[in-house]
Amino acid sequence: MAIELRYRDGTIHLADGEDDRSSDLESLPGVEPDPRSGGYRAPAYRYADLRDAIEKGGLPYEERVFDARGGDSLDLATDYRLREYQTDALDAWEDAGRRGVIELPTGSGKTVIAIAAIAAVGRPTLVVVPTIDLLNQWERELEREFSVPIGRFGGGEQRREPITVSTYDSAYLRADDVGDAFEFVVFDEVHHLGGEGYRDIARLLPAPYRLGLTATFERPDGAHEVIADLVGDRVYRLDIDDLAGDHLAAYDIKRIEVELTPEERQEYETAQETFVDYLKSTNLQLRSGSDYQKLVLRSGNDPRAREALLAKQRARNVMMNADAKVDALERVLDRHRGDRIIVFTAHTELVYRLSRRFLLPAITSETGATERRQILERFRDGDYSRVVTANVLDEGVDVPDANVAVVLSGSGSEREFTQRLGRILRPKDDGGRALLYEVVSDETAEERVASRRR
Known part of the structure; x- marks a missing residue:
């Protein structure tokens, strides 16, 4: 009798009527x-x-x-x-048994490669x-390219078709139901x-063919090794x-260093001293994100740790x-x-401050989907020439062409920096160069943050 392979609840079930094959199956x-x-x-x-x-x-x-x-x-x-490099990327994925991750910068056409892979x-x-923004973009792109119905999991719809686009959240909820x-x-x-x-999305799906797309594959927590598996x-x-x-586009990066006011300097030094003194008194050294998480856990029952975090x-x-x-x-x-x-910032409050000061359209996590779409459409059409945002345009949004970015504040994440730089790198019709400004507070920890994200 032949071994029968079936999909059941996120697993592959093997049924076999031959008792003497148990050792073969368990191996x-x-x-x-x-x-x-x-x-x-x-x-x-x-499964594969x-x-x-x-x-x-x-x-x-x-x-x-x-x-x-x-x-x-x-x-x-x-x-x-x-393009030649897109063909090379697709060929490399084919040679790897149609499994693997392709890492290319923002604006280099990763979606095009994926659509070619789907067709192949x-x-x-x-x-x-x-x-949801990417869900809508992918749905439009697939409908434009293929003459088959396109399904959708997310944004209030649960419609399965031979080609379906899903958010990570919806895929997490539905993976074991639609794996087959x-x-x-x-x-x-x-x-x-x-x-x-x-x-669990990837673990619950038996799909033998798998393609990952990213501009920044490696994660600081090492989880890219799990993704590779x-x-x-x-x-x-x-x-x-x-x-x-x-x-x-060719590009330049320019750093602008600014000085704190005397009042800001006093507030900064006082707060920083409180934080550093606590680390010294407890022999804590923050070398990684996990070290910082330990400090956060301490703050739950240690008032001095909480004071240090607030400082x-x-x-x-x-x-x-x-x-x-400003x-x-x-x-x-x-x-x-x-x-x-x-203009990119790390804080919503600063976005609204800049929006009022310079009359800039603002996009934050609080901006509704309709309003955000209207702002980006007007930016694309040229009605707006400037936009200020806090993080939400870093990835997952089809941002219209721009040629200047200003990073007023951000994290030390290389991924964040790469995504922001990628927003201005689409080729220019006039062959012009893109320009990214980093605005950094002098003689503060932000200098280290800026260096780390490079």
């Missing part, structure tokens, strides 16, 4: 006995390895994993003409994205998959400098929102009157 990748059914089970994401091992071992089997809802092959074609595989596909419907899964902004909950290794990578001047936050607010930064921005806006400018 397969991820397979364990299942006392409830009398058969065997393996994690769904191990499991099938390959069965074939290599010469064991007879019947594949029923996608029979119920997977459907027939899809007749797909794309009119996209891939020609099987039911689930595209997973982090935001999709043989190919594309994870856009795949670094999100490293989050504890989101990992669930999606595949990084198979192709180019950074901004590899494409700048040819496929992306650290006060110091950060002073250096990130210094008055001189003056520096005024000079930049005046210097670039004819340019299209995006």
Whole structure:
């Protein structure tokens, strides 16, 4: 009798009537006995390895994993003409067995590569994205390119089609229900998959073909290693400098250092001293994010730890929102009157302060989807030439072309910096260079933050 493979509740179930094959089955990748059914089970994401091992071992089997809802092959074609590096990326993914992560800068056309991959595989596909904005963008792009219905999980809709786009949140809730419907899964902004909950999306899907897309694969917490196990290794990578001047705009980065006012300096030094004194008295050294989390946990029952954290936050607010930064921005806006400018900050309060001061359209996490779409459309049409935002345009939003970015404040994250730089790097019709300004408070911890994100 042949081994029968079926998908059940986020696992692969193996049924076999041959008692003398138990040792063969238990040696397969991820397979364990299942006392409830009398058969065997393996994690769904191990399906491809499991099938390959069965074939290599010469064991007879019947594949029923996608029979119920997977459907027939899809007749797909794309009119996209891939650039040379996009073709190289797609070829590298094909050579890796149609599994793996492609890392390319923002604006380099990762979506184009994914659509070419979907057409090449020609099987039911689930595209997973982090935001509603990206959900809408992908849905429009797939409808424009393919003549098959496009499904949607998210934004109030739960509609499954042979090609379906889902948010990470919806995919997390539905993965074990629809795992037998999709043989190919594309994870856009795949670094999100490293989050504890989101990992289950990839674990519960048996899809043998997997593609991850990102501008910044490696995560500070090391979770990219988990992603490599669930999606595949990084198979192709180019950074901004590899494409700048040819496929992306050439660019310059200029740092503007500003001084704190005497009042700001006093407040900053006092708060910073409180924080540093606590670290010294407890022999704590903050070398990583996990060290900082330990301090946060301490603050729950240690009043001095809580005081230190609050002091650290006060110091950060002073250096990130210094008055001189507003003056520096005024000079930049005046210097670039004819340019299209995006201003990035770390704090919503500063966004609204700048919006009032310079009459800039503002986009924050508090901005409704309709208002945000209208602002970006007017920016795209040229009605607005400047926009100020706090973090929400870093990724997951189709931002219109701009050629100047101003980072008034931000984290030490390389990912955040790369995303912000990528917002101004789309090729310019006139061959002009993009320009990013970093505005940094002198003689503060922000100097270290700026250096770290580079």
